[in-house]
Amino acid sequence: EIVLTQSPGTLSLSPGERATLSCRASQSVTSSYLAWYQQKPGQAPRLLIYGASSRATGIPDRFSGSGSGTDFTLTISRLEPEDFAVYYCQQYVTSPGYTFGQGTKLEIK
């Protein structure tokens, strides 16, 4: 089973700063199979990025995804107050199965 490890566990930044969140897989992942979600307290996750780098419908262009193989990154270019949340990466493996990382909490510094 492929394990996704997200780092850091908590990221403390100020509005306007750049956020870089990491998702590392224990084995190589096909880029098409990697997605990112945002979850705010009391809400369901929201799809941000799919296929490692494609923004979902309605997602602002300050969100971007990159990476390949075992290392993937979610970047938020300039943090807005509404961006402080928990972020999860997720991958698909044929069998089928889906696994999530443990999450990165982005908090206001």
Added chain:
Amino acid sequence: QVTLRESGPALVKPTQTLTLTCTFSGFSLSTSGMCVSWIRQPPGKALEWLARIDWDNDKYYGTSLKTRLTISKDTSKNQVVLTMTSMDPVDTATYYCARVSGSRYHFDYWGQGTLVTVSS
């Protein structure tokens, strides 16, 4: 507009069977390529995928819980049902249903979730 809504008991006793219903609109599970999944999240913890049902009634389950799960659909009612047997306090979680994207690789629409507490 795609929407999904979970319903079911908020409280179940240990050893009981949990039955959750996902009622959706804006798409049909009779359409080729459509799939719906269940995902859960214990309080303060990460997400865990549980099961998926496809338009052609193929069913898939997460490895750790597959012996306890059954997923089914009622296409005429636009509903997907998940049953989980032998509930335990560690199964306390918010349970989400989500539409699986056309590629099958991710979840593009989610319900708001329903919190299920397992306690005697």
